[in-house]
Amino acid sequence: MDDYPVIVLDFETSGLSPHNGDRAIEIGAVLIENSLIVDRFQSLMNPGFKISSFIEAYTGISNDMVEAAPPCEEVMEQFADFIGDFPLVAHNASFDRRFLDTELGYINRPRKNRMACSMLAARRLFPKAPNHKLGTLVRYCGIYHEGTFHRALADAEMTGHLWITMVDAIKDNFGLRQVDFDLMWKLCRKVKAKVPAYLEGIAGEQRLNNE
Numbered sequence: 001m002d003d004y005p006v007i008v009l010d011f012e013t014s015g016l017s018p019h020n021g022d023r024a025i026e027i028g029a030v031l032i033e034n035s036l037i038v039d040r041f042q043s044l045m046n047p048g049f050k051i052s053s054f055i056e057a058y059t060g061i062s063n064d065m066v067e068a069a070p071p072c073e074e075v076m077e078q079f080a081d082f083i084g085d086f087p088l089v090a091h092n093a094s095f096d097r098r099f100l101d102t103e104l105g106y107i108n109r110p111r112k113n114r115m116a117c118s119m120l121a122a123r124r125l126f127p128k129a130p131n132h133k134l135g136t137l138v139r140y141c142g143i144y145h146e147g148t149f150h151r152a153l154a155d156a157e158m159t160g161h162l163w164i165t166m167v168d169a170i171k172d173n174f175g176l177r178q179v180d181f182d183l184m185w186k187l188c189r190k191v192k193a194k195v196p197a198y199l200e201g202i203a204g205e206q207r208l209n210n211e
Helices: 053-059 063-067 072-083 093-106 118-125 134-140 152-174 181-187 192-209
Strands: 006-013 024-033 036-044 088-090 115-117
Touching: 006 072, 006 093, 006 152, 024 053, 024 072, 024 152, 036 072, 036 152, 072 093, 088 093, 088 152, 093 115, 093 118, 115 118, 115 181, 118 152, 118 181, 118 192, 134 152, 152 181, 152 192, 181 192
Parallel strands: 006 088, 088 115
Antiparallel strands: 006 024, 024 036
């Protein structure tokens, strides 16, 4: 059976907190359907002020690149259309959620989409990983990458491949035919010790429904 589609997103930002006036400077996202990336969205964003030399060095995004980019509001209008009603995923989603909700607030298009955290899911599914940073998990799972991190689309794609890997791991380890967003969203909220029993219970329900 097919898996339900999700959009995996990542922001690069001028700092850590939109409440302190920081803004998004790049958005990247991928649409996943049936364990494949089928569409992409990427744009630099001009927040209307210069970014710090630290952010330039960290992201590789220069002030010249930001100054030449369309305004945040213009990009977010396009991005709001792109995400539609799809469920959302991000790595360390609490960070991206704050910027997403703030930027959507500026254009009066509040988020209605549910959002899951791939880092929380990975902590439950890959407890033996050295840590649960995106780069570490990509290497731990043997996911192909080109070595580019801290650019929005590259990170969104890597998070997307991590999401697909986690879905496949659940199917393989617990015999599930289908892993939808609702299952993953609930898994992220389970106590780690209870995750195996939760997934075994879902697998049992699926077997009963298919008999």
